[in-house]
Amino acid sequence: MLAALGMSAEPHFKRCPGVWKMLMAAVCVALLSGLQAQDHPGQVSIILLGATGDLARKYLWQGLFHLYLEEVGKGHHFRFHGTALTSTEQGQEAIAKVLESLSCPGDMASGHCAELKAQFQQLSEYRRLKTPEDYLALSKDIEAQVEHEGLRETGRIFYLSVPPFSYVDIARNINSSCRPGPSAWLRVVLEKPFGHDLHSAQQLAAELGSFFREEEMYRVDHYLGKQVVAQILPFRDQNRAALDGLWNRHHVERVEIVMKETLDAEGRTSFYEEYGVIRDVLQNHLTEVLTLVAMELPVNTSSPEAVLQHKLQAFQALRGLQRHSAVLGQYQAYSGQVRRELQKPDNFHSLTPTFAGILVHIDNLRWEGVPFILMSGKALDERVSYVRILFKNQAFCVQSEKHWVAAQSRCLPRQIIFYIGHGELDSPAVLVSRNLFRPTLPSASWKEVEGQPGLRLFGLPLSDYYAYSPVREQDAYSLLISHIFHCRKDSFVTTENLLASWVFWTPLLDSLAHEVPRFYPGGAENGQLLDFEFSGSHLSFSQLLPEQLVPGPDSAPLPSDFQVLTAKYRDSPLISAWPEELIARLAGDIEAAAVRAVRRFGEFHLALSGGSSPVALFQQLAAGHYSFPWAHTHLWLVDERCVPLWDPESNFQGLQTHLLQHVRVPHYNVHPMPVHRRQRLCAEEDQGAQAYAEEISALVTNGSFDLVLLGMGTDGHTASLFPQSPAGLDGEQLVVLTTSPSSPHQRMSLSLPLINRARKVAVLVMGRMKREIAMLVSRVGHEPKKWPISGVLPDSGQLVWYMDYDAFLG
Numbered sequence: 002m003l004a005a006l007g008m009s010a011e012p013h014f015k016r017c018p019g020v021w022k023m024l025m026a027a028v029c030v031a032l033l034s035g036l037q038a039q040d041h042p043g044q045v046s047i048i049l050l051g052a053t054g055d056l057a058r059k060y061l062w063q064g065l066f067h068l069y070l071e072e073v074g075k076g077h078h079f080r081f082h083g084t085a086l087t088s089t090e091q092g093q094e095a096i097a098k099v100l101e102s103l104s105c106p107g108d109m110a111s112g113h114c115a116e117l118k119a120q121f122q123q124l125s126e127y128r129r130l131k132t133p134e135d136y137l138a139l140s141k142d143i144e145a146q147v148e149h150e151g152l153r154e155t156g157r158i159f160y161l162s163v164p165p166f167s168y169v170d171i172a173r174n175i176n177s178s179c180r181p182g183p184s185a186w187l188r189v190v191l192e193k194p195f196g197h198d199l200h201s202a203q204q205l206a207a208e209l210g211s212f213f214r215e216e217e218m219y220r221v222d223h224y225l226g227k228q229v230v231a232q233i234l235p236f237r238d239q240n241r242a243a244l245d246g247l248w249n250r251h252h253v254e255r256v257e258i259v260m261k262e263t264l265d266a267e268g269r270t271s272f273y274e275e276y277g278v279i280r281d282v283l284q285n286h287l288t289e290v291l292t293l294v295a296m297e298l299p300v301n302t303s304s305p306e307a308v309l310q311h312k313l314q315a316f317q318a319l320r321g322l323q324r325h326s327a328v329l330g331q332y333q334a335y336s337g338q339v340r341r342e343l344q345k346p347d348n349f350h351s352l353t354p355t356f357a358g359i360l361v362h363i364d365n366l367r368w369e370g371v372p373f374i375l376m377s378g379k380a381l382d383e384r385v386s387y388v389r390i391l392f393k394n395q396a397f398c399v400q401s402e403k404h405w406v407a408a409q410s411r412c413l414p415r416q417i418i419f420y421i422g423h424g425e426l427d428s429p430a431v432l433v434s435r436n437l438f439r440p441t442l443p444s445a446s447w448k449e450v451e452g453q454p455g456l457r458l459f460g461l462p463l464s465d466y467y468a469y470s471p472v473r474e475q476d477a478y479s480l481l482i483s484h485i486f487h488c489r490k491d492s493f494v495t496t497e498n499l500l501a502s503w504v505f506w507t508p509l510l511d512s513l514a515h516e517v518p519r520f521y522p523g524g525a526e527n528g529q530l531l532d533f534e535f536s537g538s539h540l541s542f543s544q545l546l547p548e549q550l551v552p553g554p555d556s557a558p559l560p561s562d563f564q565v566l567t568a569k570y571r572d573s574p575l576i577s578a579w580p581e582e583l584i585a586r587l588a589g590d591i592e593a594a595a596v597r598a599v600r601r602f603g604e605f606h607l608a609l610s611g612g613s614s615p616v617a618l619f620q621q622l623a624a625g626h627y628s629f630p631w632a633h634t635h636l637w638l639v640d641e642r643c644v645p646l647w648d649p650e651s652n653f654q655g656l657q658t659h660l661l662q663h664v665r666v667p668h669y670n671v672h673p674m675p676v677h678r679r680q681r682l683c684a685e686e687d688q689g690a691q692a693y694a695e696e697i698s699a700l701v702t703n704g705s706f707d708l709v710l711l712g713m714g715t716d717g718h719t720a721s722l723f724p725q726s727p728a729g730l731d732g733e734q735l736v737v738l739t740t741s742p743s744s745p746h747q748r749m750s751l752s753l754p755l756i757n758r759a760r761k762v763a764v765l766v767m768g769r770m771k772r773e774i775a776m777l778v779s780r781v782g783h784e785p786k787k788w789p790i791s792g793v794l795p796d797s798g799q800l801v802w803y804m805d806y807d808a809f810l811g
């Protein structure tokens with residue numbers, strides 16, 4: 002409209018108001034400033050750093066040219082400054098080549114195209130940008146040129162297509178020497194990677210934050226510029242009526258978010274070795290897509306603030322990932338490529354994954370129980386990216402399949418696919434099964450896909466879908482550059498959004514740091530090797546294989562090591578095995594004890610410890626023990642941290658997440674420790690410990706738990722009974738408040754005398770970190786003050802040690 006009035010859209014850029022404000026401002030101020038705009042049209046300078054690099058040559062110059070074509074008729078003036086560290090001569094030559102190769106949209110007449118291209122070339126220059134003086138000179142040149150041409154400076158866009166280690170220096174230079182004057186805006190565009198983990202991302206964010214305001218930064222995730230990805234929220238919005246009842250755990254069977262590539266990492270191993278597939282693709286592209294699918298839909302989907310808030314809420318609901326939430330692979334040629342490109346010795350083997358499948362769960366009412374599968378890999382059989390939402394199907398069709406009609410049959414698969422690109426369809430598209438509903442898409446920019454006989458997608462012929470593709474395909478960078486110009490911040494990754502993603506991924510990355518990936522040959526030859534499946538929250542490859550084609554960092558114990566195994570540890574029975582077998586054995590023993598106790602007494606009292614070791618046990622109990630008498634089981638806590646029960650650090654929270662929510666224990670049989678009373682945590686006066694002791698005495702005969710599960714800390718602590726701290730080691734008290742050397746310091750714990758009244762005590766010890774203390778404790782006598790674990794000796798019950806080989810053999 003503004004263009005039609007011959008006015009500048011300048012106020013549009015001054016701030017980034019919401020749509021309503023934007024419209025108001027555009028209409029009102031355009032009228033007011035029309036004269037002024039005509040007197041002094043505005044100029045935007047775009048400075049592309051790394052202008053001769055790969056990304057710039059492939060996409061960014063084309064994106065800038067596209068912006069120019071879109072905007073030039075609308076009263077804007079532009080200057081494009083390609084910069085790099087190379088000499089002026091070399092840079093000019095490189096850029097002249099790129100500019101020559103630029104293309105216009107297919108429907109533009111060639112004469113017109115040539116004219117605009119020549120104009121664009123005229124407005125583009127190369128300059129070296131290295132020292133603070135170079136930045137100052139650039140700034141002065143822009144000011145002088147703007148003045149000379151009788152223009153007004155509207156703003157500057159700095160597009161940093163450079164390695165992240167140079168961000169901070171460049172940011173400092175822009176900030177100190179190349180900011181535009183107060184009446185013009187500054188936008189700084191950054192390309193990933195934005196850190197390597199949470200810590201480095203925080204550091205980089207803090208450094209950049211000291212130079213730029215949040216609204217000045219545009220972090221690119223090019224998936225947000227893919228037409229189909231950019232359509233997810235509008236699609237959800239425009240089809241609210243049909244989707245409202247469907248977009249939830251009652252109807253969605255699973256969600257798949259996939260990016261498959263045929264190319265490998267050759268030529269990029271110096272980058273790839275440091276990042277791997279999870280950091281390269283899942284932490285950013287696939288996570289962004291995940292949040293767009295999973296987030297609650299804001300009332301106003303065009304408000305960047307609302308979208309961000311809803312995204313952040315979605316992040317908060319993501320269940321933490323465990324080691325078993327992932328399967329990893331590496332194409333076989335990878336290590337050889339790394340050795341060649343990075344001059345590594347012949348015996349070097351990389352553990353960097355080039356393939357990953359991840360199972361994500363979202364703990365909120367909308368998505369509870371729905372698996373979200375994220376998958377990406379290099380050297381796979383095809384190149385394709387998509388999001389597939391598969392709906393549950395409870396229909397039974399009486400007529401035979403040949404009578405099924407796509408639009409009516411409830412028996413055909415029902416799915417919505419955001420087909421991001423490539424693949425058999427070879428174009429972006431939104432597909433909705435005809436037996437779901439006819440979707441609404443903006444008719445000016447999306448058209449129905451023409452039939453392609455014989456083409457089947459996700460188990461259905463293309464004709465069984467309502468299928469739409471963009472009227473005009475546009476590459477992601479062109480779209481994003483246009484959004485930068487139009488201040489559409491919702492297409493970019495804000496600092497909060499970025500850090501939330503790293504909060505989610507970093508613990509998994511840490512736990513997988515030494516995982517040996519499964520090796521795959523690459524391409525079609527991968528066969529079923531990488532297929533994976535899930536059970537509960539565990540993901541595993543479908544095909545079992547002898548792993549370890551190359552040795553991992555920890556070489557496995559030799560058979561001779563096992564000769565040292567005895568069946569006793571501290572004179573009590575010892576069970577030692579690989580972690581999975583050990584957990585399976587312990588879970589089996591607990592179930593057997595439960596069945597016996599329920600048969601004899603009608604109930605089973607189980608006291609459980611917190612921390613990380615029992616998590617796998619809880620998961621095992623939750624996933625595979627259907628005959629467990631949960632309805633007659635009472636669950637007690639061995640110890641608790643003095644934090645609210647909903648805090649992620651709470652032991653009860655761990656129990657809730659990994660066990661309680663998956664089994665059917667009556668609520669009145671669950672006994673969390675009362676650490677949070679009268680809105681205070683573990684205050685002596687609140688008598689929480691006494692209250693728990695009374696509850697135990699009232700419900701557990703003689704205070705004798707049927708089974709107490711303990712762990713052993715590296716300092717010899719057990720439950721929350723710590724060395725050199727006398728509380729709970731002897732005396733009459735059943736439950737005590739204690740102090741831990743590590744945070745959170747305040748704890749509540751069963752006392753040693755109460756633990757020793759149990760019919761059975763199982764001590765679970767896992768991991769290499771426990772090796773030293775396991776050795777030490779094997780030798781010491783009864784010295785609970787120094788090593789509380791040494792005081793565990795049931796008065797008349799049985800003590801059994803469960804240790805994995807890492808803890809026992811190191």
Ligand code: BG6
Binds near residue numbers: 260262
């Ligand atoms: C990039 C990754 O961000 O995305 C590459 O660094 C990957 O490893 C690329 O190949 C895939 O993007 P597209 O647009 O080809 O799907």
